[in-house]
Amino acid sequence: MDKIEQQLLQYVDDHKEEMIKFLGDLVKINSITGYEKEAQEFVRKKMDEIGAETEFLEPxxxxxxxKFPEVAQLPSIGEEGLDMPLMTDDKFTYEQIMASPFDRLKSYKDRPDVIGRIKGTGGGRSLILNGHIDTVPIGDASKWKHDPFGAEIEDGKMYGRGSVDMKGGIATMLFAVEALQKLGIKLKGDLMMQSVVNEEHAGGGTLGAVAAGLTADAAIVTEPSGNSGTIEDGSNGGVYWQVVIKGREAHAGYRWKGGEQFGVSANEKSAFIIANLLKMESEVNKEGTRMSFCVGKLHGGTYATATAPECVINGVAYFYPQLGTGPAGINKVKKLIRDAVFGVDDPWLKANPPELKFQHYDDAYKLDYSRDAIFKNVAGSIKDVLGLDHKVKVAGGGCDARHLGNQGGIPAIVYGPGSAALAHSTDEFIELDDYIKAIKVLAVAIYRWCNGV
Ligand SMILES: [Zn+2]
Incomplete structure (x- = not known):
């Protein structure tokens, strides 16, 4: 640790209270996916204060x-969850979105990314810091013990929607950069902060920034990576699916006609399809977990006394990068699902094939280890700042590192405060101690990276 690095750590220690207050103020601004503007204005103001050149960039x-037809998604709105108002056989095309009656999904109007640039003095390596401002909805408010927008602090934890996913990460990047700026530390390489919209369900904020040509020699996504000693070097992909199964409605008392089955419940057939999908998952996972298959929602039938004419199942197959990164992995998982849904050996299902639709995709991502300088940089910063050997894992859900890495060709890793296991949950919280530690590590990492230390 050189003298400048020691100063950075001291700066963070001396300004902890302000850093915690700022995070609380950010958590108090509701920024559920689709309603990011107010929080983005707040973030932009902070970037201005720390001397960055800022702009709003509407994806x-x-x-x-x-540019990226296989991974681009339609913009999503938080309270509508994942049940998007359109459903096509495959992913939505731009033309389908434009032809739909849903005007709010046709553009990112009033949903800008905030870009903050600090120009380097030249000769160094450039870096993107990326985080998302949007959060998932709060769910059932009565289940929260803490006000979801109250930023209440108890036992060193700050509670609130978005506290860990990922306003903590946004604030981490802002204060790591503030420390460098306030100490007057010059960076050789260009530094870019990106506070993006619509990471949840779509990834459109970051993909928009990549499509607009924003690039750097490396990127750090400040999503919660577990604790301040853990780096994520990839993220899982996801394929969202829907199966509609047809039955034949009949009064329960007339299920059998002349010894033949007449009434067919779509619900009983759904059991065969689910069993086949889970069999596919266990085969994929024979030599280690590669897929995390979820039957999320099931709705079928009208009365207890009638065989169900229809059953609709919705779910997602999360999959690990080992199954394939980028569009190739998505296509492989789609084929596995298709084969399982249509491969059930049942005469009714053969004669009345179910309908399978795909709704939404996230590609899986894995860092290219032939270009892992940024990984080594952050691992070294963790070691020197916290005295810890870094741990490494892959993010369990989708993460915008995939767009920076797969679509942007930028070596990208995930390093940020808090545990992603708490993301999206009731009484979501961030450990404040972890938040402060991550600011220190990130400040040192930026300094070393951009100056080639
Ligand atoms: Zn997140």
Whole structure:
């Protein structure tokens, strides 16, 4: 640790209270996916204060669909969850979105990314710091013990929607950069902060930034990576699916006609399909977990006394990068699901094939270890700042590192405060001690990276 690095750590220690207060103020601004503007204005103001050159960049839907048709998604709105108002056989095309009656999904109007740039003095390596401002909805408010927008602090934890996923990470990047700026530390490489919209369910904020040509020699996504000693070097992908199964409705008392089955419940057939999907999952996972398959929602039938005419199942197959990164992994998982849904050996299902639709995709990502300088940089910063040997894992859910890495070709890793296991949950919280530690590590990592230390 050189003298400048010691100063950075001291700066963070001396300004802890302000850093915690700022995070609380950010948590208090509701920024559920689709309603990010107010929080983005707040973040931009902070970037201005620390001397960055800032701009609002509205993700350009047309541009991202043109450049990355296989991974671009329609913009999503938090309270509508994942049940998007459109459903096609495969992922939505730009033309389908434009032809739909849902105007709010046709652009990112009033949903800008905030970009903050600090120009380097030259000769160093450039770096992108990326985080998302949007959060999932709060769910059932009565289940929260703490006000979801109260930023209440108890036992060193700050509670609130978005506290860990990932306003903590946004604040971490802002204060790591503030420490460098306030101490007057010059960076050789260009530094770019990105506070993006619509990471949840879509990844459109980051994909928009990539499609607009924003790039750097490396990127750090400040999503919660577990604790301040853990780096994520990849993220899982996900394929969202829906199966509609047809039955034949009949009064329960008339299920059998002349010894033949007449009434067929779509619900009983759904059991066969689910069993086949889970069999596929266990085969994929024979030599280690590669897939995390979820039957999330099931709805079928009208009365207890009638065989169900229809059953609709919705779910997601999360999958590890080992099954394939980028569009190739998505296509492989789609084929596995298709084969399982249509491969049930049942005469009714053969004669009345179910309907399978795919709704939404996240590609899986894994750092290219032939370009892992940024990984080594952060691992070294963890060691020197915290005295810990770093741990490494892959993010369990989707993460915008995939767009920076797969679509942008930028070596990207995930390093940020808190545990992602608490993300999206009731009484979500962040450990404040972890938040402060991550600011220190990140400040040192930026300094070393951009100056080639
Ligand atoms: Zn997140």
């Amino acid at each position: 350009d839907l047309k541009q991202m669909f043109e």
